[in-house]
Amino acid sequence: MRFRIATTVMIFCAVAAPAFAWDETTDFRGLHIYTASADGIALTAVCDPDGAFIPPTNHLQVDIQGQWLKGPYTLESDGNTFAGTMIAGTAVSRDKADWQQIIAILQSGSELKLTAGDQTYQVNTGTPFPVSCGASE
Template identity: 30%
Template sequence: MKSFVVSAFSLAVMALPVGAAEWQSAEDKGIFLYTIQEGTARLELVCDPEGAWLPPEYHVVVTPAPGQFLEGTTIEVRTETETQTFPLSGGSIVSREPEVWNKVVATLAKPGPITFSAGGQDVSFTIENELKADCTI
Protein backbone atom coordinates (compact mmCIF):
# COMPACT_ATOMS: atom_id res chain seq x y z
CA MET A 1 0.00 0.00 0.00
CA LYS A 2 2.81 2.42 0.97
CA SER A 3 4.67 1.89 -2.28
CA PHE A 4 1.50 2.58 -4.28
CA VAL A 5 0.93 5.89 -2.46
CA VAL A 6 4.58 6.93 -2.79
CA SER A 7 4.67 5.93 -6.48
CA ALA A 8 1.54 7.90 -7.28
CA PHE A 9 2.89 10.97 -5.56
CA SER A 10 6.33 10.58 -7.11
CA LEU A 11 4.77 11.11 -10.52
CA ALA A 12 2.92 14.20 -9.28
CA VAL A 13 6.01 15.70 -7.67
CA MET A 14 8.15 15.22 -10.79
CA ALA A 15 6.15 18.00 -12.38
CA LEU A 16 7.05 20.44 -9.60
CA PRO A 17 10.10 22.66 -9.97
CA VAL A 18 12.82 21.26 -7.74
CA GLY A 19 14.98 23.67 -5.77
CA ALA A 20 18.11 22.62 -3.94
CA ALA A 21 16.85 20.71 -0.89
CA GLU A 22 13.65 22.70 -0.56
CA TRP A 23 10.44 21.00 0.53
CA GLN A 24 8.04 20.42 -2.36
CA SER A 25 4.44 19.39 -1.74
CA ALA A 26 1.62 17.59 -3.52
CA GLU A 27 -1.86 16.54 -2.43
CA ASP A 28 -4.15 13.86 -3.79
CA LYS A 29 -7.49 12.88 -2.25
CA GLY A 30 -6.54 14.07 1.24
CA ILE A 31 -3.08 12.48 1.33
CA PHE A 32 -0.16 14.91 1.41
CA LEU A 33 3.37 14.23 0.15
CA TYR A 34 6.31 16.44 1.09
CA THR A 35 9.53 15.76 -0.81
CA ILE A 36 13.14 16.88 -0.87
CA GLN A 37 15.40 15.84 -3.74
CA GLU A 38 19.14 16.41 -3.45
CA GLY A 39 21.14 14.78 -6.23
CA THR A 40 19.89 11.20 -6.49
CA ALA A 41 18.83 11.11 -2.82
CA ARG A 42 15.18 11.64 -1.97
CA LEU A 43 13.33 12.28 1.29
CA GLU A 44 9.55 11.73 1.29
CA LEU A 45 7.09 12.44 4.09
CA VAL A 46 3.55 11.08 3.57
CA CYS A 47 0.69 12.36 5.73
CA ASP A 48 -2.94 11.26 5.84
CA PRO A 49 -4.59 13.74 8.24
CA GLU A 50 -8.08 13.10 6.88
CA GLY A 51 -7.80 9.31 7.15
CA ALA A 52 -8.13 8.59 3.42
CA TRP A 53 -6.54 5.17 4.07
CA LEU A 54 -7.47 2.82 6.90
CA PRO A 55 -5.38 2.85 8.91
CA PRO A 56 -4.18 6.36 8.01
CA GLU A 57 -0.84 6.54 6.16
CA TYR A 58 1.99 8.35 7.93
CA HIS A 59 5.56 7.47 6.98
CA VAL A 60 8.96 8.76 5.87
CA VAL A 61 11.01 7.14 3.12
CA VAL A 62 14.67 7.99 2.48
CA THR A 63 16.19 6.68 -0.75
CA PRO A 64 19.88 7.12 -1.60
CA ALA A 65 19.07 6.57 -5.30
CA PRO A 66 15.96 5.60 -7.28
CA GLY A 67 14.82 2.13 -6.29
CA GLN A 68 17.21 1.86 -3.32
CA PHE A 69 15.90 1.87 0.24
CA LEU A 70 17.63 2.00 3.59
CA GLU A 71 17.48 -1.37 5.34
CA GLY A 72 17.32 -2.44 8.97
CA THR A 73 14.96 -2.27 11.93
CA THR A 74 16.03 1.17 13.15
CA ILE A 75 17.27 4.36 11.56
CA GLU A 76 19.47 6.99 13.17
CA VAL A 77 18.59 10.60 12.37
CA ARG A 78 21.29 13.20 13.09
CA THR A 79 20.89 16.97 13.01
CA GLU A 80 23.21 19.70 14.26
CA THR A 81 21.62 19.56 17.70
CA GLU A 82 20.58 15.94 18.30
CA THR A 83 20.75 12.30 17.31
CA GLN A 84 17.63 10.15 17.51
CA THR A 85 16.75 6.57 16.63
CA PHE A 86 13.40 5.64 15.11
CA PRO A 87 11.85 2.33 14.01
CA LEU A 88 12.39 1.38 10.37
CA SER A 89 10.06 -1.05 8.61
CA GLY A 90 10.22 -1.92 4.93
CA GLY A 91 12.52 1.04 4.30
CA SER A 92 10.12 3.50 5.97
CA ILE A 93 10.01 5.33 9.27
CA VAL A 94 6.55 4.39 10.52
CA SER A 95 4.95 4.91 13.91
CA ARG A 96 1.40 4.81 15.15
CA GLU A 97 2.57 6.25 18.48
CA PRO A 98 1.89 10.01 18.41
CA GLU A 99 4.89 10.93 20.60
CA VAL A 100 7.31 9.07 18.28
CA TRP A 101 5.73 10.23 15.02
CA ASN A 102 5.42 13.85 16.14
CA LYS A 103 9.13 13.82 17.08
CA VAL A 104 9.96 12.61 13.53
CA VAL A 105 7.90 15.45 12.03
CA ALA A 106 9.44 18.06 14.36
CA THR A 107 12.93 16.90 13.37
CA LEU A 108 12.16 17.13 9.64
CA ALA A 109 10.44 20.52 9.97
CA LYS A 110 13.64 22.39 10.85
CA PRO A 111 16.04 23.74 8.22
CA GLY A 112 19.66 22.57 8.37
CA PRO A 113 21.76 19.50 7.74
CA ILE A 114 20.22 16.09 8.46
CA THR A 115 21.67 12.61 8.01
CA PHE A 116 19.81 9.30 7.98
CA SER A 117 21.82 6.15 8.78
CA ALA A 118 20.67 2.54 8.53
CA GLY A 119 22.18 -0.73 7.39
CA GLY A 120 25.66 0.80 7.15
CA GLN A 121 24.48 3.45 4.69
CA ASP A 122 24.23 7.24 5.23
CA VAL A 123 22.01 9.65 3.29
CA SER A 124 22.40 13.38 3.95
CA PHE A 125 20.40 16.46 3.04
CA THR A 126 20.64 20.14 3.79
CA ILE A 127 17.06 21.27 4.29
CA GLU A 128 16.81 24.88 3.18
CA ASN A 129 13.27 25.80 4.19
CA GLU A 130 10.99 25.05 7.10
CA LEU A 131 8.40 22.34 6.53
CA LYS A 132 5.04 24.08 6.79
CA ALA A 133 2.70 21.16 7.22
CA ASP A 134 0.44 19.82 9.90
CA CYS A 135 1.50 16.21 9.74
CA THR A 136 1.26 15.42 13.44
CA ILE A 137 -1.04 12.78 14.89
Protein backbone atom coordinates in the same frame (compact mmCIF):
# COMPACT_ATOMS: atom_id res chain seq x y z
CA MET B 1 28.35 36.15 -27.10
CA ARG B 2 25.01 36.92 -25.41
CA PHE B 3 24.11 33.24 -25.65
CA ARG B 4 27.30 32.29 -23.75
CA ILE B 5 26.60 34.85 -21.03
CA ALA B 6 22.99 33.69 -20.65
CA THR B 7 24.09 30.05 -20.54
CA THR B 8 26.77 30.82 -17.95
CA VAL B 9 24.26 32.69 -15.78
CA MET B 10 21.74 29.81 -16.00
CA ILE B 11 24.39 27.26 -15.05
CA PHE B 12 25.53 29.40 -12.10
CA CYS B 13 21.94 29.78 -10.88
CA ALA B 14 21.37 26.04 -11.10
CA VAL B 15 24.54 25.35 -9.10
CA ALA B 16 23.79 28.05 -6.51
CA ALA B 17 20.25 26.81 -5.81
CA PRO B 18 19.68 24.66 -2.71
CA ALA B 19 20.14 20.96 -3.35
CA PHE B 20 16.80 20.09 -1.79
CA ALA B 21 13.41 21.75 -1.54
CA TRP B 22 10.13 20.38 -0.21
CA ASP B 23 7.75 19.87 -3.13
CA GLU B 24 4.08 19.25 -2.29
CA THR B 25 1.50 17.28 -4.25
CA THR B 26 -1.93 15.96 -3.28
CA ASP B 27 -3.19 12.63 -4.54
CA PHE B 28 -6.77 11.62 -5.34
CA ARG B 29 -7.37 10.40 -1.76
CA GLY B 30 -6.39 13.73 -0.23
CA LEU B 31 -2.96 12.60 0.94
CA HIS B 32 -0.42 15.44 1.01
CA ILE B 33 2.94 14.24 -0.27
CA TYR B 34 6.06 16.29 0.51
CA THR B 35 9.32 15.33 -1.18
CA ALA B 36 12.84 16.70 -0.91
CA SER B 37 15.38 15.06 -3.20
CA ALA B 38 18.83 15.54 -4.68
CA ASP B 39 22.19 13.84 -4.86
CA GLY B 40 20.56 10.39 -4.94
CA ILE B 41 18.61 10.82 -1.70
CA ALA B 42 14.85 11.36 -1.49
CA LEU B 43 12.86 12.03 1.66
CA THR B 44 9.10 11.72 1.22
CA ALA B 45 6.60 12.49 3.95
CA VAL B 46 3.04 11.36 3.27
CA CYS B 47 0.49 13.16 5.42
CA ASP B 48 -3.11 12.02 5.87
CA PRO B 49 -4.89 15.12 7.24
CA ASP B 50 -8.40 14.09 6.12
CA GLY B 51 -8.31 10.43 7.19
CA ALA B 52 -7.97 8.69 3.84
CA PHE B 53 -6.82 5.72 5.92
CA ILE B 54 -8.64 4.56 9.05
CA PRO B 55 -7.04 5.43 11.38
CA PRO B 56 -5.22 8.32 9.63
CA THR B 57 -1.72 7.14 8.80
CA ASN B 58 1.30 9.32 8.05
CA HIS B 59 4.69 8.03 7.03
CA LEU B 60 8.22 8.93 5.99
CA GLN B 61 9.94 7.15 3.13
CA VAL B 62 13.66 7.30 2.43
CA ASP B 63 15.18 6.35 -0.90
CA ILE B 64 18.97 6.26 -1.30
CA GLN B 65 20.39 5.80 -4.80
CA GLY B 66 17.12 4.25 -6.00
CA GLN B 67 16.84 1.78 -3.12
CA TRP B 68 14.38 1.99 -0.25
CA LEU B 69 16.15 2.33 3.08
CA LYS B 70 15.69 -0.83 5.15
CA GLY B 71 16.73 -1.51 8.71
CA PRO B 72 18.11 0.71 11.46
CA TYR B 73 18.69 4.40 10.84
CA THR B 74 19.21 7.64 12.73
CA LEU B 75 17.98 11.07 11.78
CA GLU B 76 19.57 14.13 13.39
CA SER B 77 19.11 17.90 13.38
CA ASP B 78 20.26 20.63 15.77
CA GLY B 79 21.11 18.25 18.60
CA ASN B 80 17.92 16.16 18.27
CA THR B 81 18.34 12.52 17.33
CA PHE B 82 15.84 9.83 16.46
CA ALA B 83 16.83 6.19 16.01
CA GLY B 84 14.38 3.84 14.36
CA THR B 85 13.96 1.02 11.89
CA MET B 86 12.71 1.42 8.34
CA ILE B 87 10.53 -1.40 7.08
CA ALA B 88 10.43 -1.55 3.27
CA GLY B 89 11.70 2.02 3.14
CA THR B 90 9.00 3.40 5.41
CA ALA B 91 8.58 4.70 8.96
CA VAL B 92 4.86 4.75 9.80
CA SER B 93 3.17 6.98 12.40
CA ARG B 94 1.83 4.06 14.49
CA ASP B 95 3.79 5.13 17.57
CA LYS B 96 2.74 8.72 18.32
CA ALA B 97 5.86 9.59 20.32
CA ASP B 98 8.20 8.29 17.60
CA TRP B 99 6.28 10.15 14.88
CA GLN B 100 6.40 13.38 16.90
CA GLN B 101 10.19 13.01 17.20
CA ILE B 102 10.62 12.41 13.46
CA ILE B 103 8.53 15.46 12.56
CA ALA B 104 10.26 17.60 15.22
CA ILE B 105 13.62 16.79 13.63
CA LEU B 106 12.35 17.55 10.12
CA GLN B 107 10.88 20.86 11.34
CA SER B 108 13.88 21.91 13.44
CA GLY B 109 16.04 22.93 10.50
CA SER B 110 17.10 22.26 6.96
CA GLU B 111 20.44 20.64 7.80
CA LEU B 112 19.82 16.98 8.59
CA LYS B 113 22.11 14.03 9.08
CA LEU B 114 20.87 10.58 8.06
CA THR B 115 22.83 7.51 9.09
CA ALA B 116 22.03 4.08 7.71
CA GLY B 117 24.34 1.13 8.20
CA ASP B 118 27.88 2.45 7.97
CA GLN B 119 26.95 5.42 5.74
CA THR B 120 26.19 8.96 6.91
CA TYR B 121 24.56 11.48 4.58
CA GLN B 122 24.33 15.23 5.03
CA VAL B 123 20.89 16.29 3.84
CA ASN B 124 20.02 19.93 3.20
CA THR B 125 16.27 20.29 2.61
CA GLY B 126 16.54 24.01 1.86
CA THR B 127 13.82 24.80 4.42
CA PRO B 128 12.47 23.05 7.50
CA PHE B 129 9.54 20.69 6.93
CA PRO B 130 6.49 22.94 6.55
CA VAL B 131 3.67 21.02 8.31
CA SER B 132 2.99 18.94 11.43
CA CYS B 133 1.84 15.91 9.39
CA GLY B 134 -0.32 14.55 12.20
CA ALA B 135 2.34 14.93 14.89
CA SER B 136 0.51 17.63 16.84
CA GLU B 137 -2.83 15.81 17.13
